[in-house]
Amino acid sequence: MLKRWIRKPAPDREKVEHLSAALRVNESIIALLCQRGICSFDEAKAYFRPTLEALPDPMLMRDMDLAVQRLVEALFQEEKVLVYGDYDVDGTTSVALVYSYLRSLFGPARIDYYIPDRYIEGYGISNMGIDWAAANGFKLIVALDCGVKAVDKISYARDKGVDFIVCDHHLPGDELPPAVAVLDPKRSDCPYPYKELSGCGVGFKLMQALCRSQGFDEEPLHELMDLLAVSIAADIVPITGENRTLMYHGLRRLNDPSIETRPGLYALRQLAGLREGPLTVSSLVFGFAPRINAAGRLGDAKRSVAMLLSETAEQALATASVVDQTNTERRGFDTRITEEALQMIETDLELRNARSTVLFKQDWHKGVIGIVASRCLDKYYRPTVILTESNGKATGSARSVAGFDVHQAILECSDLLEQFGGHMYAAGLTLPLENVAEFRRRFEAVVASRIKEEQLIPPVEIDLPLRLREVTWNFFNLLRQMEPFGPGNPSPVFEAQQVYAVPGTAKVVGTSHLKLTLMQEDSNQIDAIGFGLSDHYGRISKGQPFNICYTVDVNEWRGQKSLQLRLKDIGWE
Template structure:
């Protein structure tokens, strides 16, 4: 899809396996949680349970005690309290929560009111004129979702006799306002652990702090908390996830007539999801703040009159439709201006227009980011002043970028991904140049390509109702906790455009096993031609969902993107597509060491007559050396010490040389006869190998010793591939020697290591038998998995284990204590470790290959 980068997330498979076992969940679900940074068992359990009891003590928030003390005094004495909120959904819901709680607790509920500034007339934040109008009418002003940058206003409030408490979640500046209390988890010195609460989340924690002495938790307000949290695009992790998860449950059965009326006009059913809050309810509440009177939304959330609720909801619905029309017009004008001036070819975009409605420019900025994928600021000009709203992309801190241009701005605020600003018209050009320069310094070309992160590759048969139900535990998904995106490949059996305007693409995906699934790509009808081009082998990135139609439930792929899958289906391509691999420990053992252990060591060979050797030992960039000295057209053999290293190096080289990707392959002793037969049919020019299990009949232009041989027999066997004319290139170095020594110690554990393996596997063996796969999984947790093959051979020899195919059985312990030094295989293994350690050090010596050839440097 365009220049979209598909990035398969790498996963700590051992950690995922640990979570899966501890929590009784599938490996895939565990992998998805690790991908989201949830790596320890306690965090994972908290993520899954979403227990409200896990919320931190609200009094950990700096100044909470001072805020509660002042509010309690006001409540007791029936003082006039004004809740001053922002005009977006976060501010509206925060105001509704706090006003409701204060009215419930006050001895004089009528003394509790709210004030929401008008976006067009007053703009964002705490305003001196508003405070002055409240002076003499109110004794206490509590801000929600604003105020952290209002230094001057806090001073004025004190002069005018107003006590001021600020609650805000935006990034504080170097100085915080001199208010009676400032509640913001991002403040320096604030020990409250959750730093990403929305404004409504902070208001709710304040309400809970007030309720503690009364035995009230105020959970009945979680429906409003969830709405504001999702709408404000804070990460749905940690406490935000808990608040939204439990708030969605409340919202589905809400008794608030305002929310009921809003859900009805927005066509939201009983099964409310986070996406409904962000894309259906939120925009309608926001419409009031963007176009007209934001207090309408707060009145809707507070009313207990069904008739009033229906009237207000209908009005907000109409406002939202108007907002959509205005947004479409301004977006079209902005796109025209950007393309005409080729602003999209810069690393950042600043676009301005006279008379653009300031209430929708934030949404327009989001649309422009979707289209051009650049940090974008949209500015509405009026009377020589510009009101701007910006949106960012991954890797660019918008707030920090604006801070570098602050000398050109009247004011600004926000956070990493979104911000607002005010700029004088005569400084607009200078600001635009400065902002683009900051973007250019910060962002690379690669960062300016949109990315689609894939959580896992799956087979089509794995996409089932059971999978969808299991992944539902990740809900609520959204910002910070995206819906899991999976990847699958197959052929397109049929396709058609659907929808009222034919804007959606529907098709059937079928894999090589004849498994089929229906797929729907919303708004991607333009991809039909591309889909046909890739019809035989298509890669699909999707979110698994359930489609319910006329009482029938079917699994459906909700398509995020489509691309051409790898056109080749050979063992190399299949292996590369399965990365990251979980390989048996035997894959890390040199075939020459394994042969020597079993008494089958290869014979030495006569290596005379080679075409010379090139000594590049110690080269810091081996891949660069390969590019420099190996001709792309000539056959090259690259020798490594183990099957695992052959696969990893093959992958590394295919990434490093993308144009030669299909010409680079691997071969090792664990390949099947069918895979070796496939190799003969492939046009491989650079082959990575262990030198064992290798088909005869190949002639090489050069043979590269990527790793040091582990003994003389290993060396001679490798040199045999040079034949009569191939050049031998030595490219290993001290790091490779250390790595080989460490790997040998892992593959051939000593007495202590064997004892640990024996002890660790006894308990799982007593619970239903032990497979080698299970054994390796257990040992992987302590880094001993590579030693399983050697342990199995030694324990079988001395009668501790019975090993048959892939199963291990513990035998009764002998009456007489066994002596490992009586085991032939153990002694051979320890001897190999000692001899290889000495030989590996010799590999770095100048004369380690002395056949009369002079090194070429």
């Protein structure tokens, strides 16, 4: 697929030279820092060595004082507390973190957790969950990763004598729910300085505030930061500011050989085949998250929480094996439905030529349609909505391309919908079956009128030009000091022009991948791999020079490590 190469502006040369001299660090590394807004010695120090002491005071969050006061009241009046979370990774890790910490204070008899059934109760707070809490004597519910729009549900709970503390990170609606406290940095009246916490991050701040108000030791809370790291990675929130600090320390816990790994996460690591090397954000996104998510998509998300809370390796492995099997089943659904969806596009001329994709099939599994939407987006780069039937309605997931607000496009079709929610790049929606055809027509019209031609071409953002001779172990080790990488702090992408494949080294591996050894006129040879770039093999094998954009990686093979370029794209002049 053709890609747009977008070159970031070069940073101010004087700032680069000044900071490079102050830090005694390679100018290319300093240029990367300045591009990310880190232009002073103190900013660089905080970036390379983020400390927990520098995190914002949790009491800055609106309603935090009320939330802490209600928790303390429940603690000393011996009330029962229910920890309630969504069924995705952010929700289940939130529940595991908050439940673990509060259990040490309240004791096992006065605390429990609840995850709604995706298919029976749907997303977020449910009347069924509230009824269960009231029937079992719970006076307080701490809702995590959900609740900020649950006005009617929380009103229902209040009428039944059940209080709520909401810990959410989604955009609030016009009216806040009548909870004791609504903790959400995205509230328009919330002065908390960092707005991009995950749901688990908001729960962590509540526990941090509780600790400090009562003079408790924070170390037991810090021991739960591995769960917080999984949440941040899986929910694709920016790895900037506070999130980057939390991720940095969470990964340190996961990778420190002197710290015993949480049994549930250790079991996941084994089942995901991540036995060697340090865990990274990518490890958590692609190794841990799908397995935790699968339980909520196809089975019972409480299994994921039980796995994360396991106290022994035997317990954890038994539960993780079930979760892993569920993930295998999920992959089967995912693959089959993706093939069907792509076939629908490929055999329909109108769909192929459209500016958007809207597909509906009654028997597609609701639990994987978000994944299928992402797969279709990868193949046909345009705003995509995948719908299936559930409880007599059409329900689905939307995904978007860089720079196009799919939530706004859906909003303009809202008279056809029963409910929808989400953000610029991902959304969920439900509508009557009889409205599907009209929604497809209207959504296509909105997208076609708004989207720019260049937005239909996937972008590759390039940080800096970098000649191959500059890719050394010393440079790579400095580059790794910029980790953890992720959204908002991506792994740097470099450009090199007029490179050649060493004769005889280019080959196609797998079905569509390109493996080769590269050189420039003034460089040593370096191995490279380009996933999905095999279409370039013919011209490369003829010895023609070409341009590349790439990231720097390490290849480990039979105990030997070597630097390797991971090609993002290949260009020809």
